[in-house]
Amino acid sequence: MKLSTLLLPLVLLSTQVYATTANSAVITPEMQAAARQITSEDISEHVRYISSDAFEGRGPSTRADKKTQEYLRSELENLGLKPAAPGGGWFQDVPLGGMTTHVPQTLTLSHGTKQLTLKNHDDFIASAGQQKSSINIKDAEIVFVGYGVVAPEFNWNDFKDVDVKGKIILVMNHNPAVFAGKTRLYYGRWTYKYEQAAKMGAAGVIIIHTTESAAYPWQVVQSSWTGELFELKDEGKLRVKMKGWATEEASRNIVELSGHDLDALRAAAESRTFRPVSLGVKISLDLKNTIHYSQSANVIGMIPGSDPRLAKEAVIYSAHHDHLGMKIDPQSGKSLIYHGAIDNASGVSGLLSIAKAYSKFDKPLKRTVYFVLTASEEQGLLGSEYFVAHPSVSVKDMAANINIDGMGFYGRTRDITQFGQGMSSLDGVLESLASQQGRVVKPDPQPESGSFYRAD
Ligand SMILES: [Zn+2]
Structure with a gap:
C-alpha cells in the first residue's frame, strides 16, 4: 500500500479511532507532535544505509540478510519497542526450501495415435510442486477446467462434480469477468490456481498464458520460473506435483489435439453453467529436483496497548526487508x-519512522x-x-x-494511491485524513x- 508516511501513523495513533467502524478521524495535538518525529532526513538516512553496498542487496539466507535483521532489531530496540516474535525474541526464523527443477527439453503429449511435442522454455514451463527429489507423472489426462475457481460467494464452481484426482488441469489465468470486471481478485492469481488444484487432488496444473490475462508477457513467466525457486519448507500443506504454464499457442495445440477449440472452450468458461472438459490428451513427465534448505527471519517488535478490552487486538505495520541480493550479470559476467x-x-x-513516532506518542495506546x-x-x-501461519497474535x-x-x-504529491481499496473498513479513515491535508485518495x-x- 503506498500511502503518505505522515498519514499512516495518524490513522492508528488516534485513541478515538476504532479501525473496524470509523469513517472519519480526529487528529489531536498529541498525534501531530508524534507525527513530527517522521522526517525526510531520517527516512533518507535509513534508505541510504540499508541499500548501500554493505548490505549486498539483502538476499535471503545470506550474510547480508543476517546483517539486515540485526540492524532492524537494534533500531526497534533503541526505540524502546518490545520483542514480539512468537515464543519471544525479536526474530521469527522462516525456514525456506530452494528448489531447482531439471525439466526434459521436450514434452510429448498424446491423444490415441496422435502426438504433440512441446519445447521446454519456449512452449511450456514446468517446475516441481512438491519438495521431493523426483517427481513422476505417468499417462495423466488433461482436463480443461476454465478458470479453475471455486467461489461460493459468487455462486461459482468450475469443477462441478468432475473428479480431477491424479489429472493435469489446463486452466485460464485471471478470474471470470462477472466477479469484478478486469480487477484481479485472489482467484485470479497463479498461486490460487495451484492451491485449488491441490485441494481437488489434481496431479498438476498448466496455466494458459496470455499477456492480457497475466498482465505480463511470456518472458516474465520464463524468467520467474527458471533457476532456484524458493518456498517455505514443507509443513504438510497440500501441493500439486507439477506447476506449469503454457503459451497460448501451445495451449491451442494441446486442445486441438483432442479435437476441441480453445476459443470455444474459453467462451464457455465465462458462464456459471460451464462444465470441465476432459480432453483425452495424456501427459507423462519426469522431473528431477534439487532441494536446498536454508532460513531467513522476520523481525518483530511491538508496543503494548492498554485498553482492557482492546489491548488484545493488534494493529500491524509490515514491510519486507529483503531484496534480490547479488547476481551475475549475463553481459559482463x-x-x-x-x-x-x-x-x-x-x-x-517508512516503517522505522512510524515506529519512532509511536514510541514518542505520550498517551497510552488502546x-x-x-x-x-x-x-x-x-x-x-x-x-x-509464515507469519500468518505462525502469528504473534491470533x-x-x-x-x-x-x-x-x-x-x-516523487516528492510531495496531492494524490495517494491506495492498493486494496474496498478490502477493509479503513477506507473512510484514510479519506478523512487525506482530505484534512487537502489530498485525494485514488484507487x-x-x-x-x-x-x-x-x-x-
Ligand atoms: Zn517489494
Missing part, C-alpha cells in the same frame, strides 16, 4: 548488487501495535505467509494491517495486476 532502495529499503525506512519486517518477499511473500485479533512496499519517491490504477495480493 560480473557480480552485481541489486540494492533495492525503493523496493523495499524505502518501506522499511490497541497493541506490531511492527513486522518480513523476510523473503521477493521469493513469493514467504515471510508473511489472526482473529488482527484489527488492521498496513503494508508498505515501496514508498513514493489502484492497474487493478488487473492484482498488486494487493502481490506484496506483503
Whole structure:
C-alpha cells in the first residue's frame, strides 16, 4: 500500500479511532507532535544505509540478510519497542526450501495415435510442486477446467462434480469477468490456481498464458520460473506435483489435439453453467529436483496497548526487508548488487519512522501495535505467509494491517494511491485524513495486476 508516511501513523495513533467502524478521524495535538518525529532526513538516512553496498542487496539466507535483521532489531530496540516474535525474541526464523527443477527439453503429449511435442522454455514451463527429489507423472489426462475457481460467494464452481484426482488441469489465468470486471481478485492469481488444484487432488496444473490475462508477457513467466525457486519448507500443506504454464499457442495445440477449440472452450468458461472438459490428451513427465534448505527471519517488535478490552487486538505495520541480493550479470559476467532502495529499503525506512513516532506518542495506546519486517518477499511473500501461519497474535485479533512496499519517491504529491481499496473498513479513515491535508485518495490504477495480493 503506498500511502503518505505522515498519514499512516495518524490513522492508528488516534485513541478515538476504532479501525473496524470509523469513517472519519480526529487528529489531536498529541498525534501531530508524534507525527513530527517522521522526517525526510531520517527516512533518507535509513534508505541510504540499508541499500548501500554493505548490505549486498539483502538476499535471503545470506550474510547480508543476517546483517539486515540485526540492524532492524537494534533500531526497534533503541526505540524502546518490545520483542514480539512468537515464543519471544525479536526474530521469527522462516525456514525456506530452494528448489531447482531439471525439466526434459521436450514434452510429448498424446491423444490415441496422435502426438504433440512441446519445447521446454519456449512452449511450456514446468517446475516441481512438491519438495521431493523426483517427481513422476505417468499417462495423466488433461482436463480443461476454465478458470479453475471455486467461489461460493459468487455462486461459482468450475469443477462441478468432475473428479480431477491424479489429472493435469489446463486452466485460464485471471478470474471470470462477472466477479469484478478486469480487477484481479485472489482467484485470479497463479498461486490460487495451484492451491485449488491441490485441494481437488489434481496431479498438476498448466496455466494458459496470455499477456492480457497475466498482465505480463511470456518472458516474465520464463524468467520467474527458471533457476532456484524458493518456498517455505514443507509443513504438510497440500501441493500439486507439477506447476506449469503454457503459451497460448501451445495451449491451442494441446486442445486441438483432442479435437476441441480453445476459443470455444474459453467462451464457455465465462458462464456459471460451464462444465470441465476432459480432453483425452495424456501427459507423462519426469522431473528431477534439487532441494536446498536454508532460513531467513522476520523481525518483530511491538508496543503494548492498554485498553482492557482492546489491548488484545493488534494493529500491524509490515514491510519486507529483503531484496534480490547479488547476481551475475549475463553481459559482463560480473557480480552485481541489486540494492533495492525503493523496493523495499524505502518501506522499511517508512516503517522505522512510524515506529519512532509511536514510541514518542505520550498517551497510552488502546490497541497493541506490531511492527513486522518480513523476510523473503521477493521469493513469493514467504515471510508473511509464515507469519500468518505462525502469528504473534491470533489472526482473529488482527484489527488492521498496513503494508508498505515501496514508498513514493516523487516528492510531495496531492494524490495517494491506495492498493486494496474496498478490502477493509479503513477506507473512510484514510479519506478523512487525506482530505484534512487537502489530498485525494485514488484507487489502484492497474487493478488487473492484482498488486494487493502481490506484496506483503
Ligand atoms: Zn517489494
